[in-house]
Amino acid sequence: MRFELDDDQQAIQRTAKEFLASRYPAEEVRRLALEDDRGFTDEGWRAIAELGWPALVIGEADGGLGLGVVELAVLQEQLGYALAPTPLLSTIAAALAISAAGDDEQRAQWLPGLAEGERRGTIAPLPPADGLEADAHALTARLEAVPDAVDADLLIVPTGHDDLAVVELGGDGVTVEQVDGLDPTRRLSTVTLDGAPSTPLRAPDGAALARARNVIAVALAAESVGVAQRAMEMAVEHARDRQQFGRPIGVFQAVSHPCAQMLLEVEGARSAVMFAAWALDDSPEEAPLAAAMAKAYASDAGWRVPAAALQVLGGIGFTWEHELHFWLKRGRANAAAWGDARSHRSRVADLLDL
Amino acid sequence: MDLTPTPQEQAFRDELRGWLAANHPGPEPEGDVAGFEFRRAWQRRLHDDDWAGVSWPKEYGGRGATLVEQAIYNEELARAQAPSTANVLGLAMGGPTVIAHGTEEQKRRYLEPILSADEIWCQGFSEPEAGSDLASLKTRAVRDGDEWVVTGQKVWTTLAHHAKWCMLVARTDPDAPRHKGLTYFLMDMEQDAVQVRPLRQITGEAEFNELFIEEARIPAENIVGGEGNGWAVAITTLMHERATLAFGLQIRVKITLGELLAEARESGAAADPVIRDRLAQLYIESEVLRLNALRGLSAIMRTGVPGPEGSLGKWQWADVNQALTELAVELRGGRAVLDDDRWTYRFLRARANSIEGGTTEILKNIVAERVLGLPRMR
Numbered sequence A: 001m002r003f004e005l006d007d008d009q010q011a012i013q014r015t016a017k018e019f020l021a022s023r024y025p026a027e028e029v030r031r032l033a034l035e036d037d038r039g040f041t042d043e044g045w046r047a048i049a050e051l052g053w054p055a056l057v058i059g060e061a062d063g064g065l066g067l068g069v070v071e072l073a074v075l076q077e078q079l080g081y082a083l084a085p086t087p088l089l090s091t092i093a094a095a096l097a098i099s100a101a102g103d104d105e106q107r108a109q110w111l112p113g114l115a116e117g118e119r120r121g122t123i124a125p126l127p128p129a130d131g132l133e134a135d136a137h138a139l140t141a142r143l144e145a146v147p148d149a150v151d152a153d154l155l156i157v158p159t160g161h162d163d164l165a166v167v168e169l170g171g172d173g174v175t176v177e178q179v180d181g182l183d184p185t186r187r188l189s190t191v192t193l194d195g196a197p198s199t200p201l202r203a204p205d206g207a208a209l210a211r212a213r214n215v216i217a218v219a220l221a222a223e224s225v226g227v228a229q230r231a232m233e234m235a236v237e238h239a240r241d242r243q244q245f246g247r248p249i250g251v252f253q254a255v256s257h258p259c260a261q262m263l264l265e266v267e268g269a270r271s272a273v274m275f276a277a278w279a280l281d282d283s284p285e286e287a288p289l290a291a292a293m294a295k296a297y298a299s300d301a302g303w304r305v306p307a308a309a310l311q312v313l314g315g316i317g318f319t320w321e322h323e324l325h326f327w328l329k330r331g332r333a334n335a336a337a338w339g340d341a342r343s344h345r346s347r348v349a350d351l352l353d354l
Numbered sequence B: 001m002d003l004t005p006t007p008q009e010q011a012f013r014d015e016l017r018g019w020l021a022a023n024h025p026g027p028e029p030e031g032d033v034a035g036f037e038f039r040r041a042w043q044r045r046l047h048d049d050d051w052a053g054v055s056w057p058k059e060y061g062g063r064g065a066t067l068v069e070q071a072i073y074n075e076e077l078a079r080a081q082a083p084s085t086a087n088v089l090g091l092a093m094g095g096p097t098v099i100a101h102g103t104e105e106q107k108r109r110y111l112e113p114i115l116s117a118d119e120i121w122c123q124g125f126s127e128p129e130a131g132s133d134l135a136s137l138k139t140r141a142v143r144d145g146d147e148w149v150v151t152g153q154k155v156w157t158t159l160a161h162h163a164k165w166c167m168l169v170a171r172t173d174p175d176a177p178r179h180k181g182l183t184y185f186l187m188d189m190e191q192d193a194v195q196v197r198p199l200r201q202i203t204g205e206a207e208f209n210e211l212f213i214e215e216a217r218i219p220a221e222n223i224v225g226g227e228g229n230g231w232a233v234a235i236t237t238l239m240h241e242r243a244t245l246a247f248g249l250q251i252r253v254k255i256t257l258g259e260l261l262a263e264a265r266e267s268g269a270a271a272d273p274v275i276r277d278r279l280a281q282l283y284i285e286s287e288v289l290r291l292n293a294l295r296g297l298s299a300i301m302r303t304g305v306p307g308p309e310g311s312l313g314k315w316q317w318a319d320v321n322q323a324l325t326e327l328a329v330e331l332r333g334g335r336a337v338l339d340d341d342r343w344t345y346r347f348l349r350a351r352a353n354s355i356e357g358g359t360t361e362i363l364k365n366i367v368a369e370r371v372l373g374l375p376r377m378r
Helices: A007-023 A026-034 A042-050 A069-082 A088-101 A104-116 A206-241 A253-282 A287-318 A324-336 A341-351 B007-023 B032-048 B067-079 B088-101 B104-115 B230-267 B273-303 B309-331 B333-337 B342-354 B360-371
Strands: A121-123 A132-134 A138-147 A154-158 A164-168 A174-179 A188-200 B121-124 B140-144 B147-155 B165-171 B182-188 B194-199 B208-219
Touching: A007 A042, A007 A069, A026 A324, A069 A088, A069 A206, A069 A253, A088 A104, A088 A121, A088 A154, A088 A164, A088 A206, A121 A138, A138 A154, A138 A174, A154 A188, A206 A253, A206 A287, A206 A324, A253 A287, A253 B273, A253 B309, A253 B360, A287 A324, A287 A341, A287 B273, A341 B273, B007 B067, B067 B230, B067 B273, B088 B104, B088 B121, B088 B165, B088 B230, B140 B165, B147 B165, B147 B182, B165 B230, B182 B208, B182 B230, B230 B273, B230 B309, B273 B309, B309 B333, B309 B342, B309 B360
Parallel strands: A121 A154, B121 B165
Antiparallel strands: A132 A138, A138 A188, A154 A164, A164 A188, A174 A188, B140 B147, B147 B208, B165 B182, B194 B208
16 A cells, blocks of 8 residues: 555656646746737647657557556646646547547547547537537537637537537537636637537447546646645745845744645645545546545645735735736636536535435 | 555454454443553553554564554554553653664663553653743753752643653753753653642543652663753654554544534434535545545655654644534534533544644644745744
8 A cells, every 4th residue: 555656657747847847937838828829839739749648548449558547647737737738638538538438430530649649629618508409410509618629629519418429620610719718828718519510429338427527527636736736836935035024924924824734735635636546547436536525625725725825925926927826827717627626525425425 | 656455454454353353342431540441451452462562663562564554553443443542652652762762771671561551651741831832841850870850840741640651851951052951751650759630621521630840860771862862852752643643533533523424414414505515525624634644654654754744634633623523513503502412522622632742833833844944933
């Protein structure tokens, strides 16, 4: 029984940390978030594809690396720490959905391209704004807050309880319009489908889909751990350096104790997330409860820690010029995505027979 | 990362579970004396089959268990609702400190009677004017030939009225800087120069005592870790307290929470969406406590000694246990004015959780300074 990462997992962590630190320093995050049309570059995407990250959790039979949720969580934490703007998680989420609900032919059709990074995908996260018209081959719907849809190739649309359809975003009857989001490092769009050609995924499996949803929620929770870790480090650095009343402000308990509270929340979130990731890989019976706990706890920590860090930074933390706000915004957006803390606590209560 | 027990760990769990099923002595009798003798008998039974000091080296009567096995041990004892042992402080703090800092003679002399509960231990650290600021303690020890003569006052001394040995920190060099002039002694409690007075607490019980020490004599050979080295030795004791006890405590939280969840289901309180949300949050926090403790074991395995991370667990445990008992009392509604329910006692007792064994404020200082590397307050 051991909690620490094995050698391969540590190698993924190290590679991700070094790559992201060199590719995505805070100035580059800011530039992509505020100046780039899509919020990411083709060159950046190719580099990520070459590292094999889009292939990470896609099965080997489907052209992926077949690694586990622990490996995904390790990577996601680093992506949140760096706040690298990339459509990676959306593409992984689309691949998880196709893996869980596509038949052999559909998996062969789409998954290798997603694994290679030749194509990108995303999932519509909210129910259609004005209902949905679906027949076997076409969809009409207005889908809001779809992440990373600009220049993506595939869109997964939930069409029923366990039913999903795939829409080729480059096809007829599809309009993708970027909208302002809380978090400028993960772009959102309204996708309007007007009789857009679509293909239902033909082998939906309720248990597999429930697992896929949990994997995505835990991946997002892992990202929030990295977000909170980085915000905490900014606060601690500031508390060491900033002098007021002739001393570093970190000597005052009104400052140092909130920093200690940040560590409590970051470490707690990390424990909950890594346990959930392990359970999704190796202990399926524990996984639904573990995933709900992880997303609930990390949702809260993911924005509360940056918010507390902002208070430690004082006025500078409230400026556009300081980079902290990007982490606060990602943390808050993540808290709302794939089930907020309250809805996951409600799942925890259900699973405890409350 | 692999949280599946190894075959060896599983075998350890199975053996212990079987042993507990065969040897559990049933519920503890009422009353201080009867209760204490019951716990002493229980500890002897554990010791007879080498289950008293599982983490201690085999040569000193332990089992040489790994930290994971130690965690399993605490889990299983809590799960079986096994009684407490009589010599809690000797087992969790005194023994590990002697093992870490004692001489070979001291290990031979003190460890076996700790395990068998023949000699009960208490802890003489805090003083009326040295609580969180422990290094300011005033109890002084003056050398007189082969002995030291000790005078001073100690407080919050759990088990003092049963104890044979006191882990006593006293000032041996009044001219040295505060942390430097301290020495860690093992003081024989069975002498007239040591007077024990019970301290009644807000629950009405007297778990704690005051010690009045008037020229008590301690042989020089009873120093642990060397003269003037008392602070470092005391820190070992405190870190063991936080690390080892934390593991058992988090399981007790889960058991108590289990009772609250059952009551809330029964009474229908869990149907209220606000209560439901709070119960779920408590459950999540109790799980986080468990998982942090498990993760913390890795740190201890790497370094060999408990680190300041244990402070995080003790602080969090206090938060969770207090929140849990507060909600339980709240759920009693108007009946909470009565004192006819175990939650009333638990609510009151939990107020000490954020004070005993290091206040939450001190633990936050430790986390801020020693884990986060923030500048020291002093």
